[in-house]
Amino acid sequence: MKYLKVFLLVIVCLACIFLAVYLSGASIVPNLLGKNANSVAVASSTDQTLLDQSAPSFDLPNTSGGYVTLAQFLNTPTVLVFWSTWNKLALDQVKILDDYLASGSKDAGLVSFLAIDSQEDPSTVLSLIRRSGYQVPFALDTYGDTSDRYHIKSLPTTYFIDRQGVVREIYSGILSQSMLVDKMEQIIKQ
Amino acid sequence: MSLYFLINNLGFAFGMIGFITLLIAAWLSYDAYRLQRDAPVLLRSIGFVLFAVWRLIDAVNINNDILSYIALIILLAGLVLLVGSFLATKKLALNAVIVIPAFSAFGSHAYVLSAILLVSISYFSLRQWKREYNRTWIPFSVAFLLFGIASFLGSLGGAETGFSYILGHLIELAGSAFLAVWVWQYMRLRISESFVMISFGVTFILATIITLAFSTILIGRVSTDTSANLLTDVKALGLSIDSLKEESLAKAELAATDPGFADAIAKGDTISLDQLSQRLLDQYNLGFLTVTDDQGVVLVRAHALARAGDSLAGERAFEEAVLQNPIATIEDSSVEGFSIRAGAPIISKNKVVGAIIAGFPLDNVFADRLKKLTGLEMLVYKNDTSVASTLFDVDGVTRLVGAPLSDQAVTDTTIAHDTAFTGPTMINGRPFYASFLPLTNSDGKVVGMISAAESEQNIVDIANATNQLTLITVVLIMAILLLPIYMVSKRLNKNIS
Numbered sequence: 001m002k003y004l005k006v007f008l009l010v011i012v013c014l015a016c017i018f019l020a021v022y023l024s025g026a027s028i029v030p031n032l033l034g035k036n037a038n039s040v041a042v043a044s045s046t047d048q049t050l051l052d053q054s055a056p057s058f059d060l061p062n063t064s065g066g067y068v069t070l071a072q073f074l075n076t077p078t079v080l081v082f083w084s085t086w087n088k089l090a091l092d093q094v095k096i097l098d099d100y101l102a103s104g105s106k107d108a109g110l111v112s113f114l115a116i117d118s119q120e121d122p123s124t125v126l127s128l129i130r131r132s133g134y135q136v137p138f139a140l141d142t143y144g145d146t147s148d149r150y151h152i153k154s155l156p157t158t159y160f161i162d163r164q165g166v167v168r169e170i171y172s173g174i175l176s177q178s179m180l181v182d183k184m185e186q187i188i189k190q
Numbered sequence: 191m192s193l194y195f196l197i198n199n200l201g202f203a204f205g206m207i208g209f210i211t212l213l214i215a216a217w218l219s220y221d222a223y224r225l226q227r228d229a230p231v232l233l234r235s236i237g238f239v240l241f242a243v244w245r246l247i248d249a250v251n252i253n254n255d256i257l258s259y260i261a262l263i264i265l266l267a268g269l270v271l272l273v274g275s276f277l278a279t280k281k282l283a284l285n286a287v288i289v290i291p292a293f294s295a296f297g298s299h300a301y302v303l304s305a306i307l308l309v310s311i312s313y314f315s316l317r318q319w320k321r322e323y324n325r326t327w328i329p330f331s332v333a334f335l336l337f338g339i340a341s342f343l344g345s346l347g348g349a350e351t352g353f354s355y356i357l358g359h360l361i362e363l364a365g366s367a368f369l370a371v372w373v374w375q376y377m378r379l380r381i382s383e384s385f386v387m388i389s390f391g392v393t394f395i396l397a398t399i400i401t402l403a404f405s406t407i408l409i410g411r412v413s414t415d416t417s418a419n420l421l422t423d424v425k426a427l428g429l430s431i432d433s434l435k436e437e438s439l440a441k442a443e444l445a446a447t448d449p450g451f452a453d454a455i456a457k458g459d460t461i462s463l464d465q466l467s468q469r470l471l472d473q474y475n476l477g478f479l480t481v482t483d484d485q486g487v488v489l490v491r492a493h494a495l496a497r498a499g500d501s502l503a504g505e506r507a508f509e510e511a512v513l514q515n516p517i518a519t520i521e522d523s524s525v526e527g528f529s530i531r532a533g534a535p536i537i538s539k540n541k542v543v544g545a546i547i548a549g550f551p552l553d554n555v556f557a558d559r560l561k562k563l564t565g566l567e568m569l570v571y572k573n574d575t576s577v578a579s580t581l582f583d584v585d586g587v588t589r590l591v592g593a594p595l596s597d598q599a600v601t602d603t604t605i606a607h608d609t610a611f612t613g614p615t616m617i618n619g620r621p622f623y624a625s626f627l628p629l630t631n632s633d634g635k636v637v638g639m640i641s642a643a644e645s646e647q648n649i650v651d652i653a654n655a656t657n658q659l660t661l662i663t664v665v666l667i668m669a670i671l672l673l674p675i676y677m678v679s680k681r682l683n684k685n686i687s
Contacts, residue, residue, distance in 0.1 A: 085493075086494065088589075091554065095554070102562075121495055123468040123493075124492070124495070127471055127475070127477065127478075131550070131556070133559045178586060
């Protein structure tokens with residue numbers, strides 16, 4: 001009887017600890033994983049038409065006078081970010097992507113990135129890119145054809161495409177670096 | 191040395207004192223267990239060890255999520271064992287032990303739970319005093335009550351330089367002192383244990399002092415170097431901004447001499463205006479280029495073609511341009527925001543027919559570029575309110591802009607007295623080492639500030655890493671030195687017996 005009480009007490013206390021850690025952890029884990037409640041709400045409002053479909057092809061001018069096509073990214077997981085200079089959130093998304101590439105992460109070398117400027121005059125975009133010093137690869141969708149094919153309704157929108165060229169995730173809204181890494185890891189594994 | 195560094199090091203010192211006291215208490219408990227072979231006393235001893243481990247992890251401030259969670263579990267498990275040992279003991283021996291260190295770490299849930307457990311232990315020990323008429327429990331009970339209060343203060347959160355944080359640490363130190371009094375009551379009765387424990391305690395106290403001395407010297411050095419580097423960087427930024435003003439003015443004047451503008455304005459040819467202005471924006475690498483008529487109505491913005499028709503009348507760059515007095519200034523505008531702006535007149539047949547306003551926005555992109563060049567966080571202020579920043583909120587997606595600077599010393603020095611400021615300051619509630627340089631308009635009036643900042647946390651992280659390494663090294667050295675003392679004390683004890 002003497003030890004039964006101790007035993008019961010220990011059980012109750014351990015249950016309390018588990019509950020406290022579980023409750024604390026529930027609010028912390030999303031941050032650790034780079035997810036938050038808002039992101040779920042935003043993501044659910046994204047046009048998911050292309051999910052699990054082959055990514056539409058494109059052939060767009062880049063910022064160094066050449067062209068960039070989707071075919072160039074075949075056999076490599078690819079992240080496409082649709083943005084525009086006038087949209088502050090989209091611009092911040094490019095900055096977050098640039099910070100990630102500058103961090104020298106190993107995963108960054110396993111994935112191709114392309115920031116596609118949507119429906120803006122090239123001189124405006126080029127002026128900003130020069131001014132910023134961002135090292136993200138850019139493409140110019142001046143007339144919005146590619147944006148239309150990708151069903152872009154809001155900026156920024158990010159597409160995660162696997163090695164086979166299949167769209168694995170579509171995210172509307174801004175992604176933090178940890179969220180970006182989390183989603184990238186998923187397409188690297190696929 | 192800034193307050194933040196001071197508190198960080200004091201927190202380390204207090205934590206180490208708590209750790210030493212707890213470990214001695216654990217030793218005494220174990221010793222009591224050896225005599226009585228009573229399971230609850232063993233539980234108590236394990237509880238103390240777990241607390242001591244948590245106290246050490248917390249004191250050395252390891253910034254690792256996994257380790258922090260493990261430490262939290264260790265802390266709570268230790269507390270539970272201590273409470274359990276009290277409840278399970280029907281008749282407590284006088285030399286039984288119960289102690290608890292202080293808190294200062296994670297989630298508020300854990301803090302509150304810990305506070306409850308600590309106060310419970312205080313209550314149980316008080317009850318024990320009443321039951322046994324044994325006054326030796328009083329310091330023990332007070333110690334736990336103080337730890338409980340410190341833990342509750344920890345659950346309130348707040349900045350590390352905040353009142354509750356500092357008060358919590360002071361209460362925690364007082365709790366450790368009461369605990370030491372309680373421990374000493376038993377220590378003084380035992381020659382051998384006293385000898386070893388005193389040596390052990392002195393070892394850790396010396397290790398703490400040496401560690402603190404090293405980290406204080408290091409932090410002082412790093413702080414001085416950081417201040418000097420920041421001042422140099424921000425002065426270089428000042429020169430860059432002056433050169434951007436001159437560049438804007440030269441390019442605006444050059445663009446205004448292009449006869450295409452006067453022709454297009456005369457003909458009302460907006461397509462030519464669009465094409466020409468975009469070509470020049472690209473050619474001159476400007477941040478923006480705006481063409482207005484002689485009344486200030488925007489005919490084209492090369493950087494935002496859709497935005498035209500508004501008026502720049504009243505803006506200094508335009509007003510001076512149409513007076514044929516080209517200038518470069520820093521001012522706010524509706525589309526480009528706070529920016530370096532130069533104005534030059536477009537002249538046709540000796541008459542001003544319009545103006546070119548060109549320059550560079552002092553926006554987030556500008557701040558990002560500067561961060562790339564310097565590696566420092568950059569902020570631009572319009573008056574005392576940030577309009578551009580490289581800093582993001584904890585969510586990782588929200589730029590920290592729009593907040594006024596709370597440090598009156600900075601605004602007094604930089605804005606009121608047009609002088610650079612360098613030193614520790616709070617930016618958006620976070621401690622930074624920062625330099626602020628005034629931004630002036632064409633009249634020499636201060637209209638804002640540019641700041642280069644280095645997070646104090648980065649410097650404290652260096653200090654904490656030094657603390658950890660120095661502590662381990664010193665403790666290892668002293669432990670080796672302590673071994674012969676322990677053996678001698680054991681022999682002495684045997685001889686006395």
